[in-house]
Amino acid sequence: MEHTSETVAEGKLIGETSYAERAVKYTELAIDGIKIDFYDAKNKVVHEVKKSDKVEQAHIAQVKYYLYILHKNGIDDASAIIEYPKMRQKQMIGWEEGDKATVEFWVEEIRKLINLETCPPLVKLKICKKCSYYDFCYSGEVLE
Template identity: 30%
Template sequence: MVKLITGTLIQSYNICKRQTWLMAHQIIPDQDHPYIEMGRLIDEESYDRDKKKINFENVVLDLVRSDEGDIIVGEVKKSSRAEESARMQLAFYLYKLKESGVNARGVLLFPEERKRIMVELTPELENELEQIFKDIERVIFQATPPPFKKIGYCKNCGYKEFCWS
């Protein structure tokens, strides 16, 4: 099942289970939504000296650095507002790398805020991810999406029109 799960699903799961279901069912958010475009621009324009967009199985790493022989995987975000969901997304990437025999550390990067947060894959974090995998599986195999529930993220969501109609 973990092969079906992506970092984007992990991130959305920690914000909105309905969004997770929609993404898993290939219902694409409004790609012209200003926040999606802004995120894309920040991702493209930040950290020019790093290797960017490394594809690995069902993972797309924003950037990879080497620090004294250690591999550092970076995840670039527009804002730290959804820091926990971004942390879990990065932890998922570290988990997938570890499964393939690559030990790495992670760093969340918020260039607009000049903020960085280190992320280490601990046994506790691995267990938390494994529970999330099971619940994502439960969510995405439902016949219909979870019911709409208005939360603070709704006003900036690319699915806003879908959920509010």
């Protein structure tokens, strides 16, 4: 759904304009269904740019999943930097004890959802309106 999302397009534009030199310096890495826009292969650092004006747990979870995929593919000791250009702030994220079990739990929970015969009930959260999957989750819903 992300390829049709205005939110994703806006975030990509912010990343490209805030760090214009990065596309030349770092590599885009597509592996096991993920696409890391900026990967510093020499230093094993994922750079994730967020358009948000606040740090969110979902951002950390996303890069933890990226680090998990890298580790599964033999790239050990990678780390990540989440960058927030609007706040002029960075957050360093490393792989910690227990992260593998946590990410594998998330993956298993997603597998369970995918294998359900019917969709689970809709959970309405504030963050939903900003999500690139909004139209998918709310298709057929009567909005109040």
